Amino acid sequence: MSDGVVAAGGQPARTNRVERRSPLTSIPLIYIALLGTLIVGAALMAVNGENLFSGGNIVDILTRSSLLGFIAIGQTMVILCRSLDLSVGYVAALSSLVAATTMDGDPSRIPLGVAAGLGVAALVGLFNGVVTAKLKVHAFITTLGAGLIIKGYLDTVYPGPAGEVPGAFQAFGYTRIGLVPLSAAIMLIIAVFGVIMLQRTRTGHRMFAVGGNDEVARLSGIRTDRTIILAHVFSSVMAGVAGLLLAARFGTGVGAQIYDAGYDLDSIAAVVLGGTLLLGGRGGVAGTIAGVLILGVLDTMFNQLQIDPFFRDVLRGIIIIAAVAVYARRQIDPTKSRARFGEKSASRKGSTGTSPPEPTGDSRARRAGSREEQSE
Amino acid sequence: MSSASPAATGPLGAVRRIFGGGTGPVFVVLLTLLVVMLLLNPSFFQPASLMAFLRNAAPLIILAAGQYFVIVSGEFDLSVGSLVGAQVVIAAKLIDGDESRTWPVIMLMLGFGLLVGLVNGLVTTLLKVPSFITTLGMMLVLAGAIRLWTGGAPTGALSESFRQWGRMGIEVPVLRQIPYAALIMIVIAVLTVLLMRGPYGRTLVATGDNDVAASFAGAQVWQVRTLAFVLSGLLATVAGILIGGFAGVTAQVGDGMEFTAITAVVLGGVVLGGGRGWIVGAMAGALTYRLLERLLVQLDMPSTLNPTIQGVIIILALAYGSRRLWGRRRRRAAQPITTKPQPSGAE
Numbered sequence: 001m002s003d004g005v006v007a008a009g010g011q012p013a014r015t016n017r018v019e020r021r022s023p024l025t026s027i028p029l030i031y032i033a034l035l036g037t038l039i040v041g042a043a044l045m046a047v048n049g050e051n052l053f054s055g056g057n058i059v060d061i062l063t064r065s066s067l068l069g070f071i072a073i074g075q076t077m078v079i080l081c082r083s084l085d086l087s088v089g090y091v092a093a094l095s096s097l098v099a100a101t102t103m104d105g106d107p108s109r110i111p112l113g114v115a116a117g118l119g120v121a122a123l124v125g126l127f128n129g130v131v132t133a134k135l136k137v138h139a140f141i142t143t144l145g146a147g148l149i150i151k152g153y154l155d156t157v158y159p160g161p162a163g164e165v166p167g168a169f170q171a172f173g174y175t176r177i178g179l180v181p182l183s184a185a186i187m188l189i190i191a192v193f194g195v196i197m198l199q200r201t202r203t204g205h206r207m208f209a210v211g212g213n214d215e216v217a218r219l220s221g222i223r224t225d226r227t228i229i230l231a232h233v234f235s236s237v238m239a240g241v242a243g244l245l246l247a248a249r250f251g252t253g254v255g256a257q258i259y260d261a262g263y264d265l266d267s268i269a270a271v272v273l274g275g276t277l278l279l280g281g282r283g284g285v286a287g288t289i290a291g292v293l294i295l296g297v298l299d300t301m302f303n304q305l306q307i308d309p310f311f312r313d314v315l316r317g318i319i320i321i322a323a324v325a326v327y328a329r330r331q332i333d334p335t336k337s338r339a340r341f342g343e344k345s346a347s348r349k350g351s352t353g354t355s356p357p358e359p360t361g362d363s364r365a366r367r368a369g370s371r372e373e374q375s376e
Numbered sequence: 377m378s379s380a381s382p383a384a385t386g387p388l389g390a391v392r393r394i395f396g397g398g399t400g401p402v403f404v405v406l407l408t409l410l411v412v413m414l415l416l417n418p419s420f421f422q423p424a425s426l427m428a429f430l431r432n433a434a435p436l437i438i439l440a441a442g443q444y445f446v447i448v449s450g451e452f453d454l455s456v457g458s459l460v461g462a463q464v465v466i467a468a469k470l471i472d473g474d475e476s477r478t479w480p481v482i483m484l485m486l487g488f489g490l491l492v493g494l495v496n497g498l499v500t501t502l503l504k505v506p507s508f509i510t511t512l513g514m515m516l517v518l519a520g521a522i523r524l525w526t527g528g529a530p531t532g533a534l535s536e537s538f539r540q541w542g543r544m545g546i547e548v549p550v551l552r553q554i555p556y557a558a559l560i561m562i563v564i565a566v567l568t569v570l571l572m573r574g575p576y577g578r579t580l581v582a583t584g585d586n587d588v589a590a591s592f593a594g595a596q597v598w599q600v601r602t603l604a605f606v607l608s609g610l611l612a613t614v615a616g617i618l619i620g621g622f623a624g625v626t627a628q629v630g631d632g633m634e635f636t637a638i639t640a641v642v643l644g645g646v647v648l649g650g651g652r653g654w655i656v657g658a659m660a661g662a663l664t665y666r667l668l669e670r671l672l673v674q675l676d677m678p679s680t681l682n683p684t685i686q687g688v689i690i691i692l693a694l695a696y697g698s699r700r701l702w703g704r705r706r707r708r709a710a711q712p713i714t715t716k717p718q719p720s721g722a723e
Contacts, residue, residue, distance in 0.1 A: 131691060131695065135699075137694040137698060138649075138694065140638070140648055141648070141690060141691065142694075144639065144687075144690075145686075145687040145691040145694075146691075147687070149683070152680060152681045152684025152685070152686075152687065153684055155680035155683070156678055156680040268508070269509065269513075310520045310521070310523040310524035311520060312520065313516045314516070314521050314524065316513075316520075317513035317514065317515070317516030317517035318513065320512070320516070324505045325504070325505045
């Protein structure tokens with residue numbers, strides 16, 4: 001990008017940036033929803049003579065949330081880049097089996113097992129990312145296909161549970177610090193890193209830019225392919241962590257039990273519930289965590305109230321649709337999204353397009369791009 | 377296809393079109409699989425076994441046709457799998473072996489399919505919930521509600537006149553028996569192709585390509601998309617009737633079929649995100665998928681490996697289909713738009 005463009009675009013871009021902060025991340029709304037869920041939940045529980053905030057219930061909520069949380073944090077990155085990861089359940093199963101068979105009950109092999117589990121997961125993510133970004137296969141098909149490939153491998157090689165997790169590593173699944181399970185604490189720490197990465201680092205800004213409009217991002221000097229690949233690797237590694245956690249809880253590596261549990265769709269639901277746009281470019285990890293917590297609170301509540309598990313599915317479906325409907329109207333405001341790219345972008349589409357983007361382009365994308373240029 | 381480059385009009389145009397992007401590759405894959413099948417097991421092409429294969433493949437083809445409408449309009453329908461399961465369970469529970477109830481119940485099922493499609497469509501278009509979430513929620517609701525209603529295990533029985541659609545056929549001299557399922561599939565194929573050639577089809581493709589432009593051009597985008605979901609619900613019901621007759625009553629009968637149907641549609645050259653693709657391609661994609669499964673049985677692979685091979689082939693087929701985009705950094709998007717918004721489904 002030439003200096004002239006930056007100079008010309010500097011002024012409007014700066015004012016835009018301040019205004020646009022809030023619509024990019026609709027976090028407050030989802031936290032209000034979480035608060036509402038907690039209040040309604042507590043009231044319902046109180047009517048039945050129980051306490052939602054008792055120690056046991058909080059532990060239950062956090063234990064449920066930590067597992068889905070790991071997967072959903074990764075899923076957030078992928079969805080932010082306008083991609084999708086349907087292979088997370090299979091990756092978790094693969095990682096749990098690889099880690100458990102590598103450890104094989106020997107405490108000295110724990111680091112090796114963890115590395116193997118996460119390494120395999122990262123390889124799957126690399127595959128997903130490269131096929132999606134370089135071969136231009138839609139992520140839906142890439143990750144569905146990768147999931148099928150892993151499923152076939154697991155069913156053939158590991159017909160049943162395999163490997164043994166040493167007691168020291170099982171602590172990852174069961175240790176608690178006060179009321180907070182160790183796994184939930186680790187999940188929250190990773191979430192904080194995720195928030196910082198998305199809001200403060202170049203990589204995070206690139207993800208927003210690529211998800212918002214990858215053509216604009218590319219013209220701004222971002223290597224969009226690398227960003228997408230990185231997001232996929234991250235997502236798979238997070239699914240791998242979830243697999244390790246499951247291995248620690250089961251004490252062995254399992255396949256079908258993990259990939260049949262529906263973590264793929266659950267995590268996408270949590271991400272969208274958390275205010276991240278399914279079409280990418282807006283949202284964040286903080287919202288996702290709230291989404292995961294809402295699902296966790298609902299599950300715990302349904303459990304305590306002894307609601308029929310089938311009825312639970314019905315309620316969950318309705319709640320997910322209703323919740324997304326409530327803020328979908330506010331989020332997908334056509335006038336707002338058009339303003340991000342300026343009025344001229346519409347007319348530019350029809351003309352040559354070899355010129356650099358107009359200075360009215362997306363401030364975030366351009367800023368990320370121009371910063372990159374200055375540093376390189 | 378409308379997206380074919382100008383070079384496709386030359387003498388080699390036909391060949392280029394077949395091996396190019398769009399619908400072509402699926403027919404190449406289909407032919408290749410048929411040739412491999414011929415070499416491995418010529419008896420597959422005897423009328424009886426060929427008809428049995430068609431009967432087996434018909435439900436997925438019908439499901440893919442329904443999914444095509446939704447995908448080409450730029451949306452997803454993840455609820456079809458559980459809708460198939462729900463319909464089968466509803467049929468068994470309400471008919472309960474009583475012949476006289478067959479037709480009223482079939483009418484009721486079509487009404488239910490229509491209702492599910494209508495809800496999916498209206499929630500997606502009017503409440504602006506992404507269809508991925510709408511239909512995912514619908515999938516949870518349907519699966520839960522059906523199991524809740526039947527108490528976990530489906531009860532009742534289907535009547536003979538209900539099952540005949542999935543099992544029986546018309547006796548003819550040469551082919552022995554043409555299954556009703558295949559006939560229904562052909563009727564649906566003709567009707568849907570005609571629909572896609574008409575004004576509705578063109579509007580649907582235009583909507584999937586660019587809904588803002590379509591609405592500026594006067595299309596009622598929400599009506600067009602809602603009707604696509606309704607068609608998907610109706611066709612899923614038809615598929616459910618055939619599957620129920622063929623496979624018997626379990627609520628799990630439709631599990632995972634939504635992903636299979638979407639995969640089949642995409643295999644047929646229809647682009648996720650809408651606006652590109654031919655409905656015949658989508659149906660050919662479904663046929664290819666079933667033939668691939670049949671071929672894997674033929675090859676005597678350990679059945680657990682099937683998903684792996686399917687995954688590899690699906691990814692390869694899709695990568696081949698989009699190979700024109702490899703390495704090219706999508707400059708075309710910025711060039712003047714050479715392809716007119718001509719609905720490719722009209723070809």
